[in-house]
Amino acid sequence: MLNKLLMSCIDINSPYCPCLLSQTNHCTFCSHLKGELVCDCNWSGVCILYEKQWQQKKPRWTNDADSPVRLESDTEFIIKQKIAEHTYLLEIEVLPALAQSLAKCGSFIFMRRPSDQQFYHFPVGVMKVDGNNIQVVIEGAGPKSSRLFTDGNRQVLVRGPYFNGIFGQPWIDNVDNGKILLIAGGMGQPPAVPIARKLLTNGNSVKAILAPGKIGTVFIAAELAVLGIQVQEVTSMRQFGMHALAEILADPEACPELIVSAGPDSQHYGIIAAMQAAGVNLPMAATNNTTMCCGEGICGSCERLTRNNSRVRTCKVQADFSQFIQE
Amino acid sequence: MINVVVVGGGWAGCAAALAAAKAGAQVVLLERTDLLLGTGLVGGIFRNNGRFTAAEEAIAMGGGDLFVAMDANSRHRGIHFPGHSHASFYDVTTMEPLVKKILQNYGIDVRSRTRVANVVKYRKKIQYLVNDNDEIIQGDAFVDTTGTSGPMGNCLKYGNGCAMCILRCPTFGPRVSITAKADVKEIIGKKADGSYGAMSGSCKINKDSLRPELKDQLEKEGMVVIPLPENLKKTGMLGKKACSQYAIADYAENIVLIDTGHAKLMTPFFPLDALRTIPGLERARYEDPYSGGVGNSIRYLGMAPCSHSLKVDGVDNLFCAGEKAGIMVGHTEAVVTGLLAGHNAVRCCLDMQYLELPSELAAGDFIAFIHEQMTTEEGLRLRYTFSGSVYFERMKKLELYSSQRGEVNDRVTKTNLTDIYNTCLV
């Protein structure tokens, strides 16, 4: 059942389905909306052709280039905390509807300066939602993210919600009373917070291994400890984190039912290698680090190839990370 | 031990499972909903016209169990209604548990709420099936009796949308064709106007919603003909029907109600407001499909190309029956093809020559005729049944039609097929 959900589009059953892809017969799910003659879908409880039929009556996807495709808030941010050089914890007040829809692990937004061109949009995972305020952590590294802070700017345009921030989301949503290992490094820490909260609501016991990663600091340890998570801090994921993982995997008593990896792809692959070395094959949920531009399954920048040779647009489509071909 | 897996618990699947069990196989019958009989849960008419002959042939061949059950569970027998003679109506509300019991008595493992979602093939053989829950179902030979109705997207694209029929796709998940999943290109039926699919031909009214006198009359006589008020006499709807045997003028001038446990109305759909202007039906409401005022399910969107033995072309261990095997309408049609497919599935496992029904028998001629017709554009726009339309005409012309049990028995004896389905092959 979960494997089936893994290959489905994260926007199904949300207000954002059917999407623009359905208009050109590029839906990732419905055979009719792929241009085929008859039904052949991987049933997920809703009929997308039907949704299209009824929702067409709502003027949602207009052809006007300026009309927003999701919710947008033109707002200001405040820097709550400087976490490291160029890395800041921001708090942003957004539309109540937008804030509400982001209160789910795996959610992310696109941000840019309101006065910048559309293509300055970059995706950011949401760390926390508190009323109408959302918190995100930004590493001002590339041309897009660093733009946000130049000239003392505090204006921001936030677009969302987007949901596909974690591969293997169905595992996180459905595991209960289980033993879970959460491994977070560097910029994987912010998305790890809502994941941890979600896991704890289902009566799971969670153990976390945290490493500073490239940004050089662990900043969620206290927060996770307060939630009741057993936290182990290591100075290097590669050197010590993986060693700790190997020990856990070797001990049948301690071995978890699910591993959640929040961090760079190199960390995800390290965990897969550790599992192979230990001869175990556990389900692994992993944060989605692919480069995204549009977030709507249109541009193709987020596409990844799987072992069975299909191309997945990862801004929308769920998949099992271990099925991707390593680049 | 030979394992036969039948997918789809409609009449065709039930018959296939039965025949395979009788021939000596260990049989699993998989059905996606919580009820067997599929569209047979809402039909009920049998033994009308040539269906009498076909049923008697099957009985003489030793595959009569299901017909005997239908006979025993009939509300009415020997009824004549426009265009049809000596019809029986089984009670659709009580038929299912009876059939389930019969199958279980034969040791068949009936698994409901099991929807096959995928097929794993190696070369030209199916290795195993995978259900919704990623569970594997293994077998030596397989029978695809998944029917052709729905699912929702098809009903929307080629009809008036999901009308909430007995197949209950939103609840149990859509129909999945085993043949299509085995990478066999399917054949698509057409409406008279050339568009794809065909609408199911009748809707069922809740009997308690009829005026009491009308209900009484219906239960006493088995059927009632009510002339349509002038303004409702339209003919446009008939072309869309699945059942050509009801596409005759009588059904445009009148409404015909048949007592099958529901009050069966011979029209694919009928706007409720209009229906309620007919005397006696002022409070009428639909029983199946629930939105019978708007539409009905779409059928014949995926049929398996197959030989006269009902083996699916291109797959060595897959058979098919019922609507899956061709543009045929009817419980009787589903049962007679189901028996053959189930029987041949066992022969497949034993490397025996497949049984083909000779053209001296109505069922044999029927299968061959449909296969021939389906190769033509014209033929794809018609529906075939022993009970009317082109095929019944042909039956009469070839003198295959008979309403005499003894005569049919003799024919079966001449073909040496008496009790063939009762013979254990293993």
Ligand SMILES: Cc1cc2nc3c(=O)[nH]c(=O)nc-3n(C[C@H](O)[C@H](O)[C@H](O)COP(=O)(O)OP(=O)(O)OC[C@H]3O[C@@H](n4cnc5c(N)ncnc54)[C@H](O)[C@@H]3O)c2cc1C
């Ligand atoms: C409204 C209506 C009224 C009718 N009235 C009459 C009548 O009075 N007399 C008559 O002779 N004929 C009647 N017919 C026609 C007749 O019911 C059908 O032609 C015949 O019963 C078809 O049987 P079948 O077994 O081929 O298919 P179906 O009855 O369609 O059975 C297919 C079964 O397969 C199951 N299935 C599908 N996919 C899967 C899967 N992937 N895994 C597991 N299970 C699956 C379905 O749930 C279903 O139970 C009527 C049809 C309809 C729709």
Ligand code: FES
């Ligand atoms: S980000 Fe554009 S297609 Fe995924």
